[in-house]
Each structure stands twice: as structure tokens, then as C-alpha cells.
Amino acid sequence: MKRNRIVKNKKEQAVIARARIEILYDLALDSLKKKDFILTKNSIIMMKKISKKNKISLKKYNWFFCKKCLVPYDADTTKYSTNRHTKTLNILCGNCGYTRKKPLNKV
Numbered sequence: 001m002k003r004n005r006i007v008k009n010k011k012e013q014a015v016i017a018r019a020r021i022e023i024l025y026d027l028a029l030d031s032l033k034k035k036d037f038i039l040t041k042n043s044i045i046m047m048k049k050i051s052k053k054n055k056i057s058l059k060k061y062n063w064f065f066c067k068k069c070l071v072p073y074d075a076d077t078t079k080y081s082t083n084r085h086t087k088t089l090n091i092l093c094g095n096c097g098y099t100r101k102k103p104l105n106k107v
């Protein structure tokens, strides 16, 4: 059986991919509110897959979830701290214990 390709244009495909990522992000937020963590994780995995395939950066959503275990940062389990020497914001994931550093802008 031959698969029908609806989208031929690559530009069009990128637009659809972006829309899908936005929908998945909304779904992840919604399921996070309902405390359905499996659905949240699955939607983040799908977001990553789509972004890889279509070469779309997830920079907008980069600080929404942990890079290592793909679980969104939760206010209850995640610990935030600042380092004055390195001028970074350290984010400790409550799920896997991985620390990420975000540089702080100079004031």
C-alpha cells in the first residue's frame, strides 16, 4: 500500500510541525495540571521527535522541562538557587537530581 503524502512543500511541513508542537505543549501543560505525568512526558517526547525531524528549535520551551529525564519542572520538587560567583541560576530537577545552569543577564 502506498502512503498518500498530503504535504509536498517543506515550508508547509514546518508550519504544521510548529503547530503540532504548540498543541503538544498545551496538552503537556493541561495534563500537568491534572497530574497525569505519563501523558506529559509522552507529549514532551513527541515534541522532541517533531523538532528533530523538522529541524525546529525548542528554545522557547527549553526551560519548561528537564533535559535528562524529560519531566517538566514542578514548583514543589524543583529547587532553584543562584550562584554569585558563576552568575548562574541553578535548577535542580526533583525527579532525577540533574542540575542545569542558566546564565543570568547582567543588571
Ligand SMILES: [Zn+2]
Pocket: 066, 067, 068, 069, 070, 071, 093, 094, 095, 096, 097, 098
Ligand atoms: Zn530530571
